[in-house]
Every structure is written in structure tokens, then in C-alpha cells.
Amino acid sequence: MAKACNWLHVESGDGEFIPSLTTISTCLTLSDVQCDGYVRLLAADIALDDDKEPSAILKVFRGLKLKHEQTLPGIPTAIESLYIDETEPKTPVIAVAIAESVLFYRHLKPYFKYSIPQLEPEELEAEVWRKLPVMKSETHDALLASLKDLDHAKLSRKTQRLLQLPEEEREAFIKSHKDSPVGRVGNIVAMCCLKRISSDANPPSHLVLATDLGDVYILEPQGFNLIYQGKVCSYETAVPSLISVQGTYETDFSIVVATRNGGVYLLRKSQNEGQELLKLNTPLTGLLLLPVDQTIVLSCMDNRFLCYSKRGKLLYQVELEDLPVCILPLSMTHLGVTLVAIALKGGPVKFYLQRYLVDELHANETVDAMLYGRMGMEDHVLTLITQTGDIQIKILRRVTRFEPNADALKGTTMGDKKLIVDASILDKPKKSSIFVEQAAREKQQAKATYGSFQVELWRLRHTAARATIDAINSSESTISGDLTHAPVKLSAEVCGSGPSFRLYLTVQNLSTFKMASNLMLLLHADRRHYTITQSLARLPSVLPGIPLRMDFEVIAVLDPMDKLPPPSLSLDNSHIRVMLTKEGQAKPLIAAAVAMPQSEAAAAF
Amino acid sequence: MGMLHNLTDLIKIKKDKMTILVLGLNNSGKSTIINHFKKSNDQNAIMVPTVGFMIEQFYSMGVNIKAIDMSGATRYRNLWEHQFKNCQGIIYVIDSSDRMRFVVIKDELDLVLQHPDLSRSVPILFYGNKSDLEDSLSSVKIAAALSLENIKEKPWHICSSNAISGEGLGEGVQWLVQQIRFAMLSHKSGHKVKSKHIK
Numbered sequence: 001m002a003k004a005c006n007w008l009h010v011e012s013g014d015g016e017f018i019p020s021l022t023t024i025s026t027c028l029t030l031s032d033v034q035c036d037g038y039v040r041l042l043a044a045d046i047a048l049d050d051d052k053e054p055s056a057i058l059k060v061f062r063g064l065k066l067k068h069e070q071t072l073p074g075i076p077t078a079i080e081s082l083y084i085d086e087t088e089p090k091t092p093v094i095a096v097a098i099a100e101s102v103l104f105y106r107h108l109k110p111y112f113k114y115s116i117p118q119l120e121p122e123e124l125e126a127e128v129w130r131k132l133p134v135m136k137s138e139t140h141d142a143l144l145a146s147l148k149d150l151d152h153a154k155l156s157r158k159t160q161r162l163l164q165l166p167e168e169e170r171e172a173f174i175k176s177h178k179d180s181p182v183g184r185v186g187n188i189v190a191m192c193c194l195k196r197i198s199s200d201a202n203p204p205s206h207l208v209l210a211t212d213l214g215d216v217y218i219l220e221p222q223g224f225n226l227i228y229q230g231k232v233c234s235y236e237t238a239v240p241s242l243i244s245v246q247g248t249y250e251t252d253f254s255i256v257v258a259t260r261n262g263g264v265y266l267l268r269k270s271q272n273e274g275q276e277l278l279k280l281n282t283p284l285t286g287l288l289l290l291p292v293d294q295t296i297v298l299s300c301m302d303n304r305f306l307c308y309s310k311r312g313k314l315l316y317q318v319e320l321e322d323l324p325v326c327i328l329p330l331s332m333t334h335l336g337v338t339l340v341a342i343a344l345k346g347g348p349v350k351f352y353l354q355r356y357l358v359d360e361l362h363a364n365e366t367v368d369a370m371l372y373g374r375m376g377m378e379d380h381v382l383t384l385i386t387q388t389g390d391i392q393i394k395i396l397r398r399v400t401r402f403e404p405n406a407d408a409l410k411g412t413t414m415g416d417k418k419l420i421v422d423a424s425i426l427d428k429p430k431k432s433s434i435f436v437e438q439a440a441r442e443k444q445q446a447k448a449t450y451g452s453f454q455v456e457l458w459r460l461r462h463t464a465a466r467a468t469i470d471a472i473n474s475s476e477s478t479i480s481g482d483l484t485h486a487p488v489k490l491s492a493e494v495c496g497s498g499p500s501f502r503l504y505l506t507v508q509n510l511s512t513f514k515m516a517s518n519l520m521l522l523l524h525a526d527r528r529h530y531t532i533t534q535s536l537a538r539l540p541s542v543l544p545g546i547p548l549r550m551d552f553e554v555i556a557v558l559d560p561m562d563k564l565p566p567p568s569l570s571l572d573n574s575h576i577r578v579m580l581t582k583e584g585q586a587k588p589l590i591a592a593a594v595a596m597p598q599s600e601a602a603a604a605f
Numbered sequence: 606m607g608m609l610h611n612l613t614d615l616i617k618i619k620k621d622k623m624t625i626l627v628l629g630l631n632n633s634g635k636s637t638i639i640n641h642f643k644k645s646n647d648q649n650a651i652m653v654p655t656v657g658f659m660i661e662q663f664y665s666m667g668v669n670i671k672a673i674d675m676s677g678a679t680r681y682r683n684l685w686e687h688q689f690k691n692c693q694g695i696i697y698v699i700d701s702s703d704r705m706r707f708v709v710i711k712d713e714l715d716l717v718l719q720h721p722d723l724s725r726s727v728p729i730l731f732y733g734n735k736s737d738l739e740d741s742l743s744s745v746k747i748a749a750a751l752s753l754e755n756i757k758e759k760p761w762h763i764c765s766s767n768a769i770s771g772e773g774l775g776e777g778v779q780w781l782v783q784q785i786r787f788a789m790l791s792h793k794s795g796h797k798v799k800s801k802h803i804k
Contacts, residue, residue, distance in 0.1 A: 008708035037632075063705035065740075334680060376705050377632050379679055395709055398679055399716065 006359050006402075007382065007394035012064050019066045020389030021045050021059065025326050026190070028371040028383065031081030031092045033060060033108060039374050040067070041383060042094060044076045058096070060108070063376055064391060070108060074098035078191035082205040084221040090202055093221065097188040102207065102219070114224045116211060118183030121156055124149075126182050129159075133178040137171055144170075156184040186211030190243035190257075194218065198248045206249050210240040210257055216267055216274075218249070230272035232257050232265050238274070242287040246294065254310065256296055258287040264296065266310060277312035286327030292338050299324035299342055307355070316355045322346055328370040332380065337402060341382070343367035349384065356404030363392060472579065472591040479510070480580065480589035486514035488542065490580055490590045498599025499556040505578060507539060508547040517541040518583040523552055525576040529569045530596070531555045532576070556599035565599055574598070622669045623785050626688050628717065629698030630710060631677035634734040637768040638698060639663070639672050642778070657681060658688070665775075666782040672696075682713065689722035693785045695729045696777070701747055701765065702738040711751050718756065728784035729756070730777050731763035737770070760784050 012018050027044040034040070041061040048054050056075050060068035080095045094105040104112040121129075128143050135143070144163060147155065155163075158177055165173055190210040197203045206227070207219040214237050218228035227249075232238045238259040247253030247269075255267040257274060262283055265274030277296070286299040295315060299305045305324060306317040323345040330339040330351070339359075340352045345366050351359040366387045375381035380396035442449050480488045486509050493504040503523075509516045519539040523532050533553045542548050554576060558565055580590040627635045637652050642663040655676040662671050673688050675681070695717070699710055717723065731753070733744045744765045748754070753761060762780045766773035 008712055010705050010708055063703070065704075377630070377700075377703065378706055378709060393705065395706070397712055398682055398709075 006397055006400045007361060008397055010064065010393040010395060018064055018391060019059070019061075021385050021391055022047065022389050023369050023385055025328065025369040025371065026078040027076055028369055028385070029079045029081045029094070030371065030373045030375050031094060033081075033092060033094070035089050035091055038062065038376055041371070041375060042079060042081065043385075044072060044079055044096070046075055058094075058105075058108075061391075064393065068108060070105075072096060072098065073103070077188055080191060080193050080205075080207065082193050082207065082221065083202050084204055086204060095191065095207055095221070097191040097209065099187050100185040100211075102188065102191070102209065104221070112224060114219060116185060116188065116209065116215075116217060117226070118181070118185050119213065121182040121184055122150055122154060125155060125159055129178070129182050132174050140170065140174075141167075154184070156182050158182065184213075186213035186215060189240055192243055192245050194245045194247070194249050194253055196249045198251070203248075208243065208245050208255060210243045212239050214238050214240065216240070216243075216255060216257065216272075228269075228272065230255070230267045230274065232259065232267070232274040233263070233276065234273045238263055238265065242284060244287050244289040244296075246289045246291050254289065254294075256287060256289045258284045258298070262300075264298065264308070264312075277310070278308060278314075280306075285324050286342070288327060288329050288340065290329060290338055290340070291331060297327065297329075297340055299327045305340075305342055305352070318352065318355050318357075320344060320350070321348070325366055325368060326370055328372055330372045330380075330382070332396075332402070334379075335402060339402060341370060341372070343370055343384070347386075351402070353402055353404055358402040358404055361394065365390075471587045472577070475588050475591045476593075478590065478592055485582065485589065486511035486516040486542075486544070488516050488519070488580060488589060490578065490592055492578060492592065492594045494554075494594060494596060498597070499558050501554045501556065501596065501599075503552045503554050503576065503594065505550050505552070506547050507542055507550070507580065509542045509544045511544050513544060515541050515543060519589075520581045520583065521550065522579040522581060522588075523554075523576055524579065525554070526568075526573065528566055529557055529574065530576060531557060554596070556596070558599065622671050623694065623782065624671045624673065624692050625694045625696055625781065626685075626692040627672055627674045627696045627698065628685055628713075629677050629696075629732075629734075630700065630703075630706060630713065631679070633677060633698040633700040633703075634732075634768040635677060635696075635698045636674055638696070638732060638734070638766070638774060639674050641768055641771050641774055642670075642672075654678065658684060665778055668782050670778075670782075685717065686720055686722065689717075689720055692727065693788070694781045695727055696732060696781065697729055698732045698734050699747060699751075700735050701733040701741040701744075702735050704740065704742070707747075707750050714751060718759070723759075726759055726788065728781055728788070729759055729761040730781045731761065732768075732774070732777055733763060733765040734768055736765040736773065737767045741765075 021043055023043050023046055027046070029042050030039050031042055032039050033042070043059050045057045045059050046054065047056070054075055056072040058070040058072050059066055076096045076098050078097045081092045082095060083090050084093050091106060093111060096103045096105065101113055101115040103110065125147060128147055131143055132140060147159065147163065152160065158180060162170060162173055188209050189212045192208050193205040194208050195203050195205050207221060209217045209219060214232040216230040216232060217226050220227045232240055238261065240257045241260045242258040244256045245253060252269050257265045257267065259265070262280040264277045264287070266277050267274050280300055282300045282302040284298050284300050288297040290297060294310055296308045296310065297305065298308065301323065303320045303323060304317050305320060307315045309315055320342065321344060325343045325345055328341045330341055332339065337353055341349055342352065343349045347363040347365050347367065349361040349363060349367055350357055363384055363386055367384045368387050369385040371383040373381065375383065378395050382394040382396070384392040384394065386392065478490050489508040489510055491506045495502045495504065505521060507519070519542065521537045521539060523535045525532055537550055539548060556565060575593040575595045578592045578594055579588040581588045627639060629635050631654060636655050636659070639661050640648050640652065642665055643661065655674055657676055659674040660671060661674055662669065673692065675685050675688065697714065733742070733747045735741055744763045748763050753763065762777065764773050764777045766777065768774065
């Protein structure tokens with residue numbers, strides 16, 4: 001495979017010193033900071049030495065050469081380069097998100113600082129702060145204890161700090177901080193750009209900010225006003241960790257936010273409350289909303305990369321050999337494709353076109369951060385920052401074409417079926433042509449279809465009824481013939497002269513040692529002739545030799561006017577069917593017909 | 606007699622036109638170099654990125670040169686190969702300050718050299734342009750970085766240049782014209798003249 005040469009590796013000159021860089025993907029950006037058409041690499045070099053305070057330096061590289069350095073006032077979460085207006089020459093502004101504010105640099109000089117709005121403190125907390133300075137120090141403990149009931153994350157930073165302090169230092173802290181506001185502010189945890197319009201080459205952009213309180217803001221950088229406010233999740237605090245935006249502000253946009261708990265939410269222009277798309281059990285390492293097909297690509301800690309539609313439906317998933325560290329979209333406009341680059345633990349970087357692996361690279365160690373775009377004079381440059389801080393620059397060859405080869409296509413379609421089963425997606429049949437034709441036929445000949453269905457239904461019922469009659473008739477005797485159970489004898493006696501009768505039934509176990517249990521007596525009569533108050537009786541276990549006697553009340557139905565039995569009653573059908581059944585057995589043990597005497601009309605009164 | 610023949614041939618060539626292909630990545634200074642060769646009243650004051658290609662004519666070293674100025678932009682680089690058949694010489698312009706893109710320059714050069722339409726011996730002139738910039742590399746270093754010593758079948762020459770002031774441009778073209786003449790002569794007289802690199 002001639003895959004290795006799809007990317008040209010930029011080698012540093014002999015003896016040239018390449019500065020090392022510790023950073024993350026969000027703290028890398030490309031910008032034409034000097035407005036000379038040469039796009040430079042900007043990165044925040046984050047120093048996290050154990051013995052020193054963490055600090056960050058903004059570095060500007062021209063090619064591989066470090067050209068400019070600038071200390072940042074904190075650890076940035078993200079860096080973006082954006083254009084804020086249409087005036088020529090177009091000057092990019094660098095936005096650096098640090099804690100609750102966004103710092104803007106123009107020509108690498110501080111230009112503006114924007115802080116996200118403060119939230120109202122909890123009632124109780126404000127009350128505590130009103131009381132703390134005026135009350136005696138002995139009562140402070142009780143006051144602070146009352147704060148424990150509140151969610152720690154919802155307290156202001158000042159209070160959080162106070163609660164952490166040892167008791168002897170609290171007094172001084174309260175004294176020095178009593179007048180500062182109690183409001184709480186979220187930290188910016190993710191930031192990205194959203195273009196205002198799509199027509200221009202470098203249109204002005206808005207900034208999308210996500211805070212750890214679960215808010216999403218869109219900042220308009222000309223006047224630094226908030227023009228959109230949203231909530232990631234309406235019913236719980238979802239702390240965003242990753243964010244991806246597509247679309248343009250003027251027409252329509254969608255913001256996908258992944259939270260620390262593995263939830264993925266979608267916000268739109270028209271809807272500023274996040275809609276939960278999915279929730280994964282494993283933490284996510286990367287989130288992308290791809291521009292072309294508007295699918296959401298996630299990489300997750302269980303060595304998979306997944307693709308979901310915007311409705312939260314899993315489209316495909318690919319098993320990876322190792323942990324995905326970072327993920328990057330590579331939009332190749334000249335080829336009309338968008339690849340997804342996934343850097344895995346250990347050094348491999350894989351390039352996927354949808355689910356198909358089209359290319360791979362091997363860095364000598366784990367790649368921590370990646371960036372792709374126009375750099376210098378070249379359009380398709382991939383920058384890799386490894387764990388030890390090496391900067392590697394790869395340039396896409398002009399003649400490269402990314403196509404999944406035939407083997408991969410064949411292989412993955414085979415693998416697909418397996419994957420779908422893994423993903424526990426129901427293998428629902430698609431609307432086949434047979435189904436569609438049948439639906440059309442049913443629509444055309446609804447009457448005939450209904451008729452034939454009814455005919456078949458009645459035929460089924462008829463068959464069932466005939467089988468029932470057969471079953472009852474076959475057990476027509478007074479002694480049960482089933483050899484597997486204890487033989488049972490049933491005898492009946494009718495007392496009374498009508499219209500109310502008493503039917504005595506005697507059940508006798510004929511066996512010498514077996515017990516007859518779980519028996520039921522069922523009485524059945526024509527409803528027009530007899531009314532049976534209790535037609536079903538569950539019998540206790542019948543011991544051998546001891547007869548069990550039950551009585552049932554049967555009332556003969558008489559015409560209320562002339563006190564005569566209904567005309568349909570004849571000698572042939574004036575009987576009550578008695579069935580002795582065993583639980584769990586469809587066929588009755590004994591089915592007997594008890595002939596009823598003619599009812600005396602007058603006796604009703 | 607042979608001597609006289611050669612002389613008349615030389616005179617004949619003088620009236621002939623030479624077609625030279627100017628290649629190189631975008632922003633390396635191709636159009637600026639050609640602009641420098643043009644008559645002073647034809648020169649453009651502002652250079653803009655070339656779209657597709659431009660054909661320019663100029664008179665230098667006693668030869669009428671037709672230069673095909675190809676665009677170096679990525680999306681136009683596939684047009685280069687269409688001109689390979691009817692060119693007699695190639696000028697490959699390199700931005701000697703753009704260290705990062707040397708791999709791209711090398712890759713594009715390899716594509717040119719491997720093209721079947723250029724299997725004949727065509728002289729190649731490399732300009733290490735923008736020699737005035739502080740980051741620029743010397744022509745020796747460029748030759749090493751691009752491993753030009755591996756080009757065996759074609760005569761080549763590298764010189765550093767500054768297209769804005771015109772420094773070094775004349776030297777390069779002189780070499781190229783000589784080489785083309787040489788090739789034409791050997792072709793016409795049927796003699797096999799082995800071309801050598803001149804450094």
C-alpha cells in the first residue's frame with residue numbers, strides 16, 4: 001500500500017532547534033496574525049510542573065520557527081482566531097478563554113476582555129454573607145454549617161474558598177472579603193467559532209461559549225454583546241466538556257455539547273434548551289459535528305468511535321485498537337470529502353472516511369493535539385503535537401485521493417452486520433417492495449380484504465368451538481379416565497321444586513393413596529334457562545375415601561308475566577353441564593350433564 | 606566546413622523561438638521573474654497570483670523566448686503536465702525562505718521529473734528566489750534539501766536570485782539558453798553531445 005506517502009513530513013533543518021510544546025487541541029489555532037497572507041500556528045504552551053505555579057505562554061510559530069512569545073494571565077481552555085468585522089485589511093483577533101473571561105488580542109496586543117455574566121447567589125448564601133461580618137466569630141461555625149445543605153457547586157467561589165480554610169484563617173478572610181460581591185460565575189469550559197454568514201472567505205464570526213454551569217452563550221464580537229443564551233439541559237446541571245458547532249449564525253446553526261457524564265445534547269437557533277440525544281456510559285474523548293452530512297462523531301474511552309444522526313440514532317460504530325486521544329475533522333474541499341482523524345494512544349493516527357479507514361500515520365509516540373488547515377502558504381497541513389512536546393507537520397500531497405478500497409468495503413459490510421448486532425439495534429425489516437405492494441393492494445380492495453378476514457376469523461372460531469365440544473364429550477362420564485391422576489368420581493343430586501333449586505355435587509377420590517388436588521368445578525347452563533349464582537368453585541384437595549360435598553344455587557328463569565319457563569326450554573336441553581377440571585389442563589377430567597326437573601311456577605312466591 | 610555549418614546553424618537559431626516552462630509553487634516569484642525580463646514599459650507594477658497560466662514573450666541573450674508562466678496554486682498544478690510536450694527548457698522557481706514547504710517542492714519536482722512527457726533530456730534551471738530575505742537558504746543548501754544530485758538524466762543548474770532587484774536572474778537564463786542551443790545543435794547535426802552540469 002502506498003499509503004505512507006499521502007502526507008509529506010516537514011523536516012526541520014539541520015541543527016535547527018524545534019521548540020517543544022505542551023498543549024491540547026483546543027489551545028491550537030491557525031491565524032494570519034500579521035496580515036501578510038502567511039498563516040501562522042498559534043499555541044498555548046501550558047507548563048504544569050509540579051514545583052511551579054501552572055502557567056501558560058502564547059506562542060506564535062512561522063512554519064516550525066518560534067517567532068513570538070507572550071505570557072497569558074492564566075491557563076486557557078481554548079484559543080480561537082476570528083475576524084470581527086468586514087473592514088480591509090482583514091485583521092484577525094485572537095480570543096483566549098481563561099476561567100470566566102475571554103481575552104481578545106489584536107496584532108498580539110490586548111484588545112478587549114469579556115467576562116460572562118454573574119449569576120444571582122442562593123438566598124441562603126447571601127444571607128450568610130450579610131450576617132458573617134457583623135456576628136461574633138463563635139456563631140460563624142453554625143452559619144457555615146447551614147451552607148452545607150446547598151450544593152457545593154452552586155456556591156460562589158468566595159464561599160467555596162472560605163469553607164476550605166482552616167478555622168483560624170476564616171476571620172481574616174471574612175474581614176477582607178466582606179464587601180466583594182457574592183455572585184457566582186461559571187468557568188468557560190469550551191469555546192468555538194460560529195461564522196455569521198457563509199458567502200465570504202473570511203466572514204466575521206461569533207464565539208460560542210459553554211460554561212461549567214451548563215450555560216451556552218453566543219458572543220457577538222463587534223460590540224461584545226450576548227446574542228444567544230441557552231441551557232445545555234433544562235432539568236439537571238450538565239457540565240459540558242466538548243462542544244462542536246455547525247452552520248452560520250444568520251441562517252441556522254446547531255450546537256452539539258457533550259457533558260462530562262457522557263451525555264450529548266443538541267441546541268439549535270430556534271431552541272435554546274438542549275435536547276438530549278444520547279447518553280453513553282463511558283466518558284467521551286472527542287466530539288465532532290461534521291459539516292456535510294450533519295452527523296455527530298464521538299470517540300469514547302471504550303475504544304470505539306461512534307457516529308450518530310442528529311436525532312440520536314446510531315449510524316455506525318468502529319472498534320479501535322487503542323484508546324482514542326483526540327479527534328479532528330479534515331475537510332478537504334478540493335476532494336469534496338471530510339475525513340475524521342483519530343489519534344490513538346501509542347502513536348497511530350487513523351483517517352476515516354465515514355466508517356472506512358482510508359489512511360493512517362504513525363507518530364513515534366502518543367499524539368496529544370492535532371490541528372488541520374491552511375498554514376503558511378499550503379492549504380492542507382496537519383500539525384501533530386506529541387506527548388513529549390514534539391511538533392510534527394505533515395502536508396497533504398496534491399495527488400492524494402482518499403477512497404475506501406474495495407477490500408475494505410467488502411470487509412466492512414460483512415463486519416457491519418456483526419456491529420449492528422453488537423449495538424443491539426433491532427434488526428427491523430425495512431419496507432420491502434412486497435410490503436409496499438401489499439399495502440397498496442389493501443388500500444384498493446379494503447372491502448374484500450375485510451370480508452375475507454372475517455370469514456377466516458369465524459372459521460377459526462368454529463374450529464375452536466368444535467374442538468371444545470369434542471373434548472367435553474370425550475370425557476363424558478362420571479369417573480375420570482385419566483390414568484396419570486387420581487381417579488375421581490362425581491355424582492349429582494338436585495333438590496327443590498323450583499324455580500330455585502339446590503344442586504349437590506359430590507366429588508369422591510377413588511384412589512387409595514393419591515391425593516386429587518387443584519380441582520375446579522365449573523357449571524355451565526344456558527343463560528336463558530337457568531341462573532347460577534356461583535358457577536365456578538375451586539375445590540380443596542380431595543383425600544382418598546372422604547367424599548367432598550358442595551352445593552350450588554340454581555334458579556330457573558321464568559317469565560315475570562305468566563310465570564312460565566321460556567318457550568325454548570324443552571326436556572332435551574333442560575340440563576346443567578358440570579365439568580371437573582384440573583388446573584393447568586385444558587381438557588376437563590369429567591364432564592357430566594345434570595338433568596333438571598321442571599320448575600314449579602308458583603313456588604317462586 | 607563543419608565549423609561553418611555550426612556557425613550558420615547558430616545564426617539560424619537566433620531567429621528561432623525557444624519555449625520555456627516556468628514552474629514552482631504559489632508565491633515563489635515566477636511571474637515576478639518573468640516580469641523582470643520584460644521590457645521596462647511592459648512591466649507590471651503590482652503582481653497578482655496567476656490564474657491558470659500566462660504566456661509572455663521576451664528577448665534575452667539574443668533569443669526570442671516564449672515563457673509559459675504556470676500558476677503554482679494547488680488547484681492549478683495539474684495543468685503543468687499539459688505543457689511538458691512542447692517545452693525546450695524548464696525554470697523551477699523555489700522560495701528559498703519557505704523552509705516548511707521544501708517537502709512539497711520536492712514532491713512536485715519528483716512528479717515533474719517522473720512524467721513520461723519529460724523522458725527526453727530537458728534542461729532544468731532552479732532559481733533559489735527571495736535570496737534577500739533573512740530566512741533564505743543558500744543554493745547549495747537548497748540543492749541538498751531537494752537532493753538535486755539525484756537528477757542524472759537531465760542537465761540542471763541552480764542559482765540564487767532576487768526577482769525584485771533582478772540579482773542572479775541573468776546568469777540563470779544564460780545557462781538555460783546555452784543548454785537549449787546545445788541540445789538543438791546536437792539534435793540537428795545528429796551528433797551525440799553529452800551534456801554536462803555546469804555549476
